[in-house]
Amino acid sequence: MFLRLGEVPTLVVSSAEAAELVMRTHDLSFAPRPSSVTIDIVGSCGKGIGFAPYGDRWRQMKKICIMELLNAKQVKRVESIRAEEVGLLLRSIAAASGFVNLSKKASxxxxxxxxxxxxxxxxAGEKSEFVLAYDQVSELVAGFFPLDFFPSSRIVRRLSTVERRLRGSYGCIQRIIASIVESRNAEIAANGDQEDFLGVLLRLQKQDSLAFPLTPETIxxxxxxxxxxHPPNPMLVPRESRxxxxxxxxxxxxxxxxxxxxxxISRDPRYWYNPEAFNPERFENSNVDFKGTNxxxxxxxxxxxxxxxxLFGTSAVEIALANLLYHFEWVLPDGENSHLLHMSETFGMGVRKKVELHLRATPYVHSGYV
Structure with a gap:
């Protein structure tokens, strides 16, 4: 479907066949990211990998991500972190009386x-401020931003307050990260390298070598x-035809x-039987996966x-989900029916459940939390 949103020509692709043409057949033609006021702010004017212009600098950043930051070795290194944090989550749920806000705990x-x-x-010192600023950015990004649709209009720019608020909130995020980086540089100078993600990036910078009975199947x-x-980004990150x-x-x-x-596409009956039903069994003994070939x-x-x-994201989801299902029986508040559960979503930097999920968790005898 071709639209003209204000001054911006826009193509919305809503079939698997068209998606394959965009992301495989003509992948190079659609490799760039578009530019807009919102994208330029949250993408640091193309300095981050997500919204970087397609070219040598983006290739360098992708290589760093794949070879250094998000490879199997790094994901394995984070395994103990995931286990520790999930353990803290389980203990906090077991200690709670009454219902727990599972949405907030998952976040x-x-x-x-x-x-x-x-x-x-x-x-800890920066976390609350960072989360607050991130939530503000997410809320602003989810709203209507006229300047993205009328970028050449001086009147729209003059009347809009969103750009100033977005720059302020995102600037706060950048200052917090800069403070953490400065502290880490001091730690490394005193104690040597540390191989978390930031430590890897700082090491690369110093090298100056850059051009720029639940089974695993059930879980x-x-x-x-x-x-x-519920895809994390229902419309994916936009592209632009070069x-x-x-x-x-x-x-x-x-x-x-x-x-x-x-x-x-993921709810289209041409590709999915009974697409609105939650039916994990459809993926058992199936070759369909999310690696970009289906x-x-x-x-x-x-x-x-x-x-x-x-790999980093799905590993965290998998260990959390497996432990929550293994250790607890989950019950809805009295009077609520699972078939009528409010599943509408709200959007921002990602997608989340619009109405927070409150459940009562009863530890199983085998869980060790009884």
């Missing part, structure tokens, strides 16, 4: 795992089905913004701009 778990992996600690199937029904090309008989002009509607299921994208942190 805190994700924040702590990432902070420990990145910086070697939870950064995996549940995780796949959650990603199918040259004119033809998709399914239609000419796509150079500079067109491309959205792949992963949410619609275009009916691309929660992490595909091709050159596929998310490089798939």
């Amino acid at each position: 805190a778990l994700a924040n702590d795992i990432v902070a420990m992996a990145m910086f070697g600690g939870k950064c 995996g199937a549940i995780m796949f089905e959650v990603l199918r029904l 040259e004119g090309c033809e998709i399914m008989g239609y000419h796509i002009p150079k500079g067109t913004k491309i959205h792949v509607n992963a949410f619609a 275009f009916e299921f691309t929660p992490f994208g595909a091709g050159r701009r596929q998310c490089p942190a798939i």
Whole structure:
């Protein structure tokens, strides 16, 4: 579907066949990221890998991610961190009386795992300020930003307050990270290298060598089905055509913004039987996965701009999910029916459940938390 959103020509891709054309057949043509006020702010004007322009600098950053930061060795190194943080989560749930807000606990778990992996600690002094600033950025990104659709309008720019607020919140995030990096440099000078993610990056910088009875199958199937029904980024990260090309008989002009509607594709009855039903068994004894070869299921994208942190993210989800299901029986509040559970979503930097999930957790006898 071709749209003109204000001044911005936009193509929305909502079928697996068209997604394959964009992310495999014409992957190079659609490798760039678009530019907008929002993207330029949260992407640090293309300095981060997510929104970096396609070219040598992006290739260098991707190589660092794949070879140094997110390889199997690093994910294995973080295994003890994941286990420790999940253990703390289990103990806090077991100690709780009444219902627990599982949405908040899952969010805190994700924040702590990432902070420990990145910086070697939870950064307690900076964490609350960082999370607050991140939530503000996420809320602003989820809203309507007229300047993204009318970038040449001086009137829109003059009347808009969102840009100033977004720059302020994102600037706060950058200052916190800069403070952590400065502290880590001092630690390394005193105690030697540390091989968390930040330690790896600082080591590379110093080298100056850069050009620029739950079975594993059941847990995996549940995780796949959650990603199918609720992809982390329902429209994936947008791309932009670097040259004119033809998709399914239609000419796509150079500079067109491309959205792949992963949410619609993963619920399309042409590819999925009874697509609205939560049915993890559909992935058992199935060759379908999210590595970018099955275009009916691309929660992490595909091709050159596929998310490089798939293994890191799915490993954390898998160990948390397995432990939560193994150690506790979960019960909804009285009067609530699982078939009527509110599953609508809210969007921002990612997707989350709109209505927080409150459950009562009863430890199983075998769990050790009774």
